[in-house]
Amino acid sequence: MPAPFGARGGPRRPGPGQFPARRLFAPQFTYMAVTRDENNAPRGNCRVILFEAQTNQQIAETISDGAGNFSLSAGTNSGMFYTRAYKIGSPDLGGITVYFSIP
Numbered sequence: 001m002p003a004p005f006g007a008r009g010g011p012r013r014p015g016p017g018q019f020p021a022r023r024l025f026a027p028q029f030t031y032m033a034v035t036r037d038e039n040n041a042p043r044g045n046c047r048v049i050l051f052e053a054q055t056n057q058q059i060a061e062t063i064s065d066g067a068g069n070f071s072l073s074a075g076t077n078s079g080m081f082y083t084r085a086y087k088i089g090s091p092d093l094g095g096i097t098v099y100f101s102i103p
Contacts, residue, residue: 042068
């Protein structure tokens with residue numbers, strides 16, 4: 001059985017500054033935009049997916065509201081991203097953003 005803290009030959013209690021500061025929360029970023037058609041009119045109820053550009057890995061997904069507004073939140077991933085939007089209908093609508101950077 002190990003010796004208790006402070007006992008002769010046992011482990012010492014850590015002093016101030018011996019451990020790095022702990023983060024109590026993980027920062028997140030939120031990407032907000034509006035889904036629009038080819039005439040720049042807002043289109044609602046589109047499936048919107050956020051991807052990391054380097055790996056093409058899906059990070060987040062949502063459905064835009066009736067006015068086309070949406071927001072996607074992701075964790076501490078910083079780097080280059082893009083979104084893809086799609087709506088099934090007559091006609092089907094789809095689009096993709098250019099890459100954008102999150103610092």
